[in-house]
Amino acid sequence: MIKAESLQYDFAIVRAATNNFCNKNKLGQGGFGAVYKGQLPNGRVVAVKRLSNYSRQRDSEFKNEILLMAKLQHRNLVKLLGFCLEGNERLLIFEFMPNGGLDQFIFDLVKRAQLNWEGRYKIIEGIARGLLYLHEDSQLKVIHRDLKASNILLDEDMNPKIADFGLARLFVVDGTHGTTSKIVGTYGYMAPEYVTQGRFSFKTDVFSFGVMILEIVSGQKSNSIGHEEDTLNLISMVWKNWTEGTPLNVVDPDLQKDSTSQVTRCIHIGLLCVQENLLLRPTMGFVVAMLTGYPVNLPVPSQPAYLLIDSATQSNMSSSRALIIGTLKSHQSNIEMALASTNQVTISELHPR
CATH class of the missing domain: 3.30.200.20 (Phosphorylase Kinase; domain 1)
Structure with a gap:
C-alpha cells in the first residue's frame, strides 16, 4: 500500500x-x-x-x-x-475529470438534453458500485457522509466517480454506525436520523444515493421544486405520483421516449432508499442487485422522509410498515444466499475491476 x-x-x-x-x-x-x-x-x-x-x-x-x-x-x-x-x-x-460534476449536467436545461437514459443509467449504476466498494468490498469500511450530485464527477466517457472524502468516516471491519454532535453535509441529501440525532451509518449514504437517483431521473434538485409552503419537494412529488400510479409524470421530459420500465424501476429503487425508517432502506449490495434486475419483484416502498402530505394519508401508510419490513428482509436474505452460491455466479461483481 x-x-x-x-x-x-x-x-x-x-x-x-x-x-x-x-x-x-x-x-x-x-x-x-x-x-x-x-x-x-x-x-x-x-x-x-x-x-x-x-x-x-x-x-x-x-x-x-x-x-x-x-x-x-x-x-x-x-x-x-x-x-x-x-x-x-x-x-x-x-x-482531471473533463466533464465536471453531475450537477452541471442534470440541472442544466441544455446539457441534460445530451444525457439520454442509457447514459443516466450508467451513472446510477456506477455510483452504486462505487458505494458498494466503500461499504462492503474494500479493506476499509467507509461512510462518505456527503454524497450529492456535485460530488459525483464525470470522466471523458461520462463514467461517474465519487469525490470529496473530507467528511468520510472510516470503520473497522465490525463497525457499522456512529454518532456526532457536529452535523455537516448538504440539506436535501442528509438522512433524517442524521439531521435530527447526529446518527450516521451506511444507510445514511443509501439515503443520499436514493435522492440522487430521483434527481437524475427527474432533472430536478431535491430542494428546489417551488418556493411556496404548499409546494411539494422532490421526494414528496415523486411519492405523490407513485401512490397515484403515475410515476412517469416526474420523469425528465427529455427521457419520455426511453425505456419506461427501467426508468420506473429506478424510481422504485430511489423510493426504497429514501424511506424514513433506516431499517427499511436496502443495503448497497441489495441496491446493485436490484439495478441489475434481481429480484424481479421489488419490495413495496414505505413512507419516505421529509414527506409533505396530510396526516390521514400518513396514518394509512404507517399501518403497513411491519409487513414491508418483513418483505424487505426476506428479499435481502435471498440476495445474500445468491451472492454466496456455490456456482460462482455473483450479483455484485458482474464486471471485473
Whole structure:
C-alpha cells in the first residue's frame, strides 16, 4: 500500500502547473475553497483543490481525505495523485475529470438534453458500485457522509466517480454506525436520523444515493421544486405520483421516449432508499442487485422522509410498515444466499475491476 508521504508535491511545482492559481484555470468554487485545472511537468492534466484558510475542511479533514484516498482504489472513485503542505497552503491533486460534476449536467436545461437514459443509467449504476466498494468490498469500511450530485464527477466517457472524502468516516471491519454532535453535509441529501440525532451509518449514504437517483431521473434538485409552503419537494412529488400510479409524470421530459420500465424501476429503487425508517432502506449490495434486475419483484416502498402530505394519508401508510419490513428482509436474505452460491455466479461483481 502506497505511503501517503510518497504522494507529497512541492508547492512551487503545483503553483506553476496552475499558472499561479489564475482565475482562467479555476474550475469551481465551494465552501472548502477553489478547484483549478493544472498541467504537471510530465504533461498530465490534473485538478488541484486549494483549501481556503477559512474552509470548514480543516487539517483533520485534509489528512482524512489524503489517508483514505491513498488507500481506496476503484474505477468509480476519483483518484488522488498527491497533496501539498506548505505554510498555510493545503492542496490536493486529483485526476482531471473533463466533464465536471453531475450537477452541471442534470440541472442544466441544455446539457441534460445530451444525457439520454442509457447514459443516466450508467451513472446510477456506477455510483452504486462505487458505494458498494466503500461499504462492503474494500479493506476499509467507509461512510462518505456527503454524497450529492456535485460530488459525483464525470470522466471523458461520462463514467461517474465519487469525490470529496473530507467528511468520510472510516470503520473497522465490525463497525457499522456512529454518532456526532457536529452535523455537516448538504440539506436535501442528509438522512433524517442524521439531521435530527447526529446518527450516521451506511444507510445514511443509501439515503443520499436514493435522492440522487430521483434527481437524475427527474432533472430536478431535491430542494428546489417551488418556493411556496404548499409546494411539494422532490421526494414528496415523486411519492405523490407513485401512490397515484403515475410515476412517469416526474420523469425528465427529455427521457419520455426511453425505456419506461427501467426508468420506473429506478424510481422504485430511489423510493426504497429514501424511506424514513433506516431499517427499511436496502443495503448497497441489495441496491446493485436490484439495478441489475434481481429480484424481479421489488419490495413495496414505505413512507419516505421529509414527506409533505396530510396526516390521514400518513396514518394509512404507517399501518403497513411491519409487513414491508418483513418483505424487505426476506428479499435481502435471498440476495445474500445468491451472492454466496456455490456456482460462482455473483450479483455484485458482474464486471471485473
